Amino acid sequence: MANMVSSTQGYQFRSQSNRPVSEMDLLEASLLFAELAKVSYFERGDVECMVQDIGITQVEFYDRDGAQAYCLENESDLIVVCRGTEPDEVNDVKADVNVLTVAAETVGRVHRGFKSEADDIWPQIEQAIAGKQKPLWFAGHSLGGAMATICAGRCFLSDVSSMPRGLYTFGSPRVGDRRYINYCDIKHYRWVNNNDIVPRLPPAWFGYRHAAEELYINTAGKLANLKGIRRTFDRLRGLAHSSLRFRVDYLSDHPIDRYIEQIAGM
Numbered sequence: 001m002a003n004m005v006s007s008t009q010g011y012q013f014r015s016q017s018n019r020p021v022s023e024m025d026l027l028e029a030s031l032l033f034a035e036l037a038k039v040s041y042f043e044r045g046d047v048e049c050m051v052q053d054i055g056i057t058q059v060e061f062y063d064r065d066g067a068q069a070y071c072l073e074n075e076s077d078l079i080v081v082c083r084g085t086e087p088d089e090v091n092d093v094k095a096d097v098n099v100l101t102v103a104a105e106t107v108g109r110v111h112r113g114f115k116s117e118a119d120d121i122w123p124q125i126e127q128a129i130a131g132k133q134k135p136l137w138f139a140g141h142s143l144g145g146a147m148a149t150i151c152a153g154r155c156f157l158s159d160v161s162s163m164p165r166g167l168y169t170f171g172s173p174r175v176g177d178r179r180y181i182n183y184c185d186i187k188h189y190r191w192v193n194n195n196d197i198v199p200r201l202p203p204a205w206f207g208y209r210h211a212a213e214e215l216y217i218n219t220a221g222k223l224a225n226l227k228g229i230r231r232t233f234d235r236l237r238g239l240a241h242s243s244l245r246f247r248v249d250y251l252s253d254h255p256i257d258r259y260i261e262q263i264a265g266m
Contacts, residue, residue, distance in 0.1 A: 014264050018055035020076040021137055031263045033139035033168035038256045040070050040081045060128055067120035071128045078134045080125055084142035108179030118150040125151055129160050136162040141256040142198055145172025153184040170259045173201045174208035181211035188212030193258055194219055194238040197250035217262045
């Protein structure tokens with residue numbers, strides 16, 4: 001992966017956005033979007049300082065009832081990054097725990113709490129991307145990943161000029177039922193770090209499913225195609241390793257910093 005190239009406000013970027021995302025390989029693009037998902041947790045003034053060193057020239061911040069997102073733009077791309085769960089935001093917590101489903105705006109059913117967050121922020125995002133001709137990308141971590149998934153799908157119902165070229169999520173929960181997640185044909189890269197508990201929520205027995213190409217990071221920090229009993233053994237190894245460090249793997253594997261660390265090390 002690329003070397004560290006900039007340092008602002010105490011955060012060092014490993015990635016650059018001074019060339020089109022479409023020209024990046026999977027790991028380069030994933031690292032860029034993971035780092036943008038991280039800085040989405042910062043205040044706008046800090047974000048403007050951070051991202052200018054990696055080639056992003058325009059920053060817009062949208063906030064309505066605690067639902068928040070950034071629209072970032074450079075010469076070649078337009079990137080929407082939805083902010084994830086903040087424990088001190090009541091609406092974020094309510095969205096996470098509200099596991100009931102409601103009818104989606106497309107087909108099938110979608111998580112009520114996540115949809116409510118997307119409903120709040122979507123009009124501002126839609127206005128920001130309307131008329132733009134640049135390739136459009138969505139990204140987000142945790143709740144932000146769920147919001148990004150819903151908003152990316154809404155582009156297909158909107159009059160926006162550019163359809164999403166790709167969606168990158170990190171530690172995202174399940175968003176809707178099978179009909180809902182299969183409705184829109186979006187190239188979705190869904191990163192899951194070992195024992196991160198959030199991608200296993202809400203439970204599948206509630207009717208929730210995952211879409212997209214799963215990119216699973218194993219205990220050794222490598223991208224691995226593990227299914228069934230092999231996945232179970234790998235997760236058990238992760239739990240054993242974390243217990244030696246007095247960590248709860250289900251929680252310690254979830255922060256966006258862990259995803260950045262793992263992807264950057266590949």
